[in-house]
Amino acid sequence: MSNFIGSSLLLPIAILFLLLPHSLSVDTHTQQLIGDICRRTYNYGYCINVFYKNLYKPTMDIKGLAEIAVTQTLLHTSDTLKFIVKSLDSERRSDIRDVYNFCRNSYNSGLSKLTDALLAFAKGDYRNMLILLGTGDRYLSKCQVFNANRVPQLADENGNNRELIQMSLVSGQLILTVNNLKPTLEKECNMSKLTLSSLLFPTVIVFLLIPHCLSVDSDTQELINTICRSTFDYGYCVNVFKNNLYTPTTDIRGLTYIAITQSFVHAKGTLKFVVGLIDSGKNVEWRDLYKICEVTYENMVKEFTDASFAFVREDYRSMLFYIGKCDRFVSDCQSVMGNRVPELTDQNLYNRELIQMSISSGQLIGKIL
Numbered sequence: 001m002s003n004f005i006g007s008s009l010l011l012p013i014a015i016l017f018l019l020l021p022h023s024l025s026v027d028t029h030t031q032q033l034i035g036d037i038c039r040r041t042y043n044y045g046y047c048i049n050v051f052y053k054n055l056y057k058p059t060m061d062i063k064g065l066a067e068i069a070v071t072q073t074l075l076h077t078s079d080t081l082k083f084i085v086k087s088l089d090s091e092r093r094s095d096i097r098d099v100y101n102f103c104r105n106s107y108n109s110g111l112s113k114l115t116d117a118l119l120a121f122a123k124g125d126y127r128n129m130l131i132l133l134g135t136g137d138r139y140l141s142k143c144q145v146f147n148a149n150r151v152p153q154l155a156d157e158n159g160n161n162r163e164l165i166q167m168s169l170v171s172g173q174l175i176l177t178v179n180n181l182k183p184t185l186e187k188e189c190n191m192s193k194l195t196l197s198s199l200l201f202p203t204v205i206v207f208l209l210i211p212h213c214l215s216v217d218s219d220t221q222e223l224i225n226t227i228c229r230s231t232f233d234y235g236y237c238v239n240v241f242k243n244n245l246y247t248p249t250t251d252i253r254g255l256t257y258i259a260i261t262q263s264f265v266h267a268k269g270t271l272k273f274v275v276g277l278i279d280s281g282k283n284v285e286w287r288d289l290y291k292i293c294e295v296t297y298e299n300m301v302k303e304f305t306d307a308s309f310a311f312v313r314e315d316y317r318s319m320l321f322y323i324g325k326c327d328r329f330v331s332d333c334q335s336v337m338g339n340r341v342p343e344l345t346d347q348n349l350y351n352r353e354l355i356q357m358s359i360s361s362g363q364l365i366g367k368i369l
Contacts, residue, residue: 026052030060037065037174041166050167066171070121073164074114077140078309080157081107099150103143110139115305117168119265130172137165216242220250227255227364231356240357252368256361260311263354264304270347271297277341286340293333293344300329300351320362326355
């Protein structure tokens with residue numbers, strides 16, 4: 001059985017996590033949780049099937065099940081959007097083209113909200129996750145209403161996607177009810193509640209990492225050292241990994257996903273900062289320069305979203321291809337801005353370091369596995 005890779009969303013992601021089919025028997029408590037969730041959805045059988053196909057260990061808590069539901073929602077919705085775009089390219093009937101055009105817009109908007117929901121989940125912001133899931137569902141329902149079963153396959157896709165959203169909503173509501181986070185661990189480690197864990201990113205993530213104060217085992221430490229020695233700032237690289245590890249033993253996939261997810265989250269943060277500079281109205285003469293940085297960081301967020309989804313598919317060649325484009329985006333922003341805004345200069349440096357961490361860890365996957 002393939003191993004589950006923990007990561008961080010994002011994606012995010014980000015995302016921005018990996019869930020693989022399993023052959024394990026499921027314990028009674030996990031079965032009860034799944035049953036409780038699925039009895040509150042539209043299609044009990046479909047819900048049960050999704051969970052059991054994507055469990056990666058026999059004992060899962062409510063956060064693990066929510067992780068599965070939210071991730072599968074994002075992946076399935078993304079696949080539906082691809083189906084819509086592909087169908088639109090080949091469709092000649094004007095009335096059906098109208099359906100695809102309308103639904104393409106609805107799914108683009110819905111997918112954006114679902115991506116943000118995954119990132120909210122990864123950060124432990126479950127209330128906001130539920131709001132974003134609900135908004136995403138409304139966009140998808142508009143496609144469902146407009147289609148009116150004129151395209152049966154699309155109607156089926158819509159039904160499955162809305163079922164997945166309902167699974168995510170129910171499991172998210174149960175998290176708030178159970179509230180089984182560990183505040184004492186959080187206090188002892190002096191860290192934030194949650195960090196991004198496994199994405200799938202695109203994505204892409206977009207997984208749950210519980211804050212830790214565990215020592216790192218020797219194999220994991222050696223992997224971190226190998227990655228960080230090939231980056232621009234060894235100390236920063238080591239610090240990022242250690243602040244986001246979720247277990248003292250983390251393999252190269254887990255480290256790669258930490259790097260990708262942190263890259264995605266940091267790029268989104270920088271994009272938000274740049275937009276804030278534009279909206280502030282200060283230094284009007286620099287507005288065109290800010291606009292260039294806005295575009296470059298929008299591109300970076302897009303590429304890391306694609307990289308996160310490639311990571312989930314274990315398509316590491318494509319993942320590295322997407323990430324490889326990103327250093328140029330940061331360099332373009334830095335070139336036009338120079339050192340006019342010191343905080344942006346620092347952001348650019350951190351983003352380049354995170355990109356290099358993602359590349360170095362991604363390259364190691366091919367060498368180790």
